[in-house]
Amino acid sequence: MATLDTDIKPIxxxxxxxxxxxxxxxxxxxxxxxxxxxxALFSFVGPFLYVVDPFEIVxxxxxxxxxxxxxxxxxxxxxxxxxxxxxxxxxxTLFVGLTAGFLTVTIGILVGSMSGYYxxxxxxxxxxxxxxxxxxPALLFAMVLVTLFPPSIFIISIxxxxxxxxxxxxxxxxxxxxxRNLEYVSAARSIGAKNDRIIWRVILxxxxxxxxxxxxxxxxxxxxFEAGLSFLGLSDPNVFSxxxxxGAGREYILDAWWTISLPGFMIFLTVLGFSLVGDGLxxxxxxxxxxx
Numbered sequence: 001m002a003t004l005d006t007d008i009k010p011i012x013x014x015x016x017x018x019x020x021x022x023x024x025x026x027x028x029x030x031x032x033x034x035x036x037x038x039x040a041l042f043s044f045v046g047p048f049l050y051v052v053d054p055f056e057i058v059x060x061x062x063x064x065x066x067x068x069x070x071x072x073x074x075x076x077x078x079x080x081x082x083x084x085x086x087x088x089x090x091x092x093t094l095f096v097g098l099t100a101g102f103l104t105v106t107i108g109i110l111v112g113s114m115s116g117y118y119x120x121x122x123x124x125x126x127x128x129x130x131x132x133x134x135x136x137p138a139l140l141f142a143m144v145l146v147t148l149f150p151p152s153i154f155i156i157s158i159x160x161x162x163x164x165x166x167x168x169x170x171x172x173x174x175x176x177x178x179x180r181n182l183e184y185v186s187a188a189r190s191i192g193a194k195n196d197r198i199i200w201r202v203i204l205x206x207x208x209x210x211x212x213x214x215x216x217x218x219x220x221x222x223x224x225f226e227a228g229l230s231f232l233g234l235s236d237p238n239v240f241s242x243x244x245x246x247g248a249g250r251e252y253i254l255d256a257w258w259t260i261s262l263p264g265f266m267i268f269l270t271v272l273g274f275s276l277v278g279d280g281l282x283x284x285x286x287x288x289x290x291x292x
Contacts (some may be wrong), residue, residue, distance in 0.1 A: 100219075176207060
């Protein structure tokens with residue numbers, strides 16, 4: 001009597017499910033996701049649990065952490081609650097990072113996809129534009145943009161996005177140049193698909209993996225950029241952010257370490273979270289790394 005073959009291999013999962021499974025197996029990705037989840041909860045749920053106005057003077061200036069129970073993380077140079085500042089500053093810092101990252105990726109994909117797909121004179125013109133922005137001192141150019149308009153976190157986000165897109169554009173261009181002559185793209189052309197459909201529905205979905213990884217790293221860079229601008233006094237003084245807290249307390253770093261160290265640690269933790277998530281996504285979307 002014939003026996004059933006028990007060595008039959010299961011049907012392989014879809015690439016997306018395989019990537020999700022690989023990301024779950026990545027300790028770096030899961031640690032980064034846990035860090036970012038904690039930071040998000042701290043920033044967006046914290047104001048409902050710790051109801052203190054970050055601009056309100058609550059105690060004597062430069063009170064050290066742990067000295068007074070009502071201000072567990074101490075006060076800054078004006079007597080404002082450091083914990084309230086960290087909680088409210090997280091929301092604006094994350095907003096700048098996500099908004100600037102989205103703008104950077106959007107501009108980069110638009111420029112890079114057009115350049116990589118059409119080639120020729122279009123590629124030449126767009127790459128000259130990309131090189132122009134790439135050779136500009138990014139921080140100085142962002143400072144000029146911020147000083148031309150009333151200071152706000154939205155203006156800062158736009159300024160960071162405008163100066164940060166060239167790297168994403170070059171990555172997108174390289175992916176489009178690699179994919180545009182593959183068989184499934186040629187098949188789409190042969191059945192009469194228009195260029196816009198080929199770009200956005202055929203090539204872009206297959207080029208997203210490295211772009212997603214790049215986007216997570218871009219958000220971390222944008223957060224550091226915002227901290228630099230705030231440190232130089234170019235942020236909105238009416239909105240708390242971690243960078244603004246560092247800039248305001250820089251003169252007291254030798255006498256009150258917590259005014260610099262606590263917001264600096266939050267920036268470090270958040271950027272580390274995005275970097276670890278990027279590493280996890282890189283492992284998940286890269287089949288060669290997935291097999292290690």
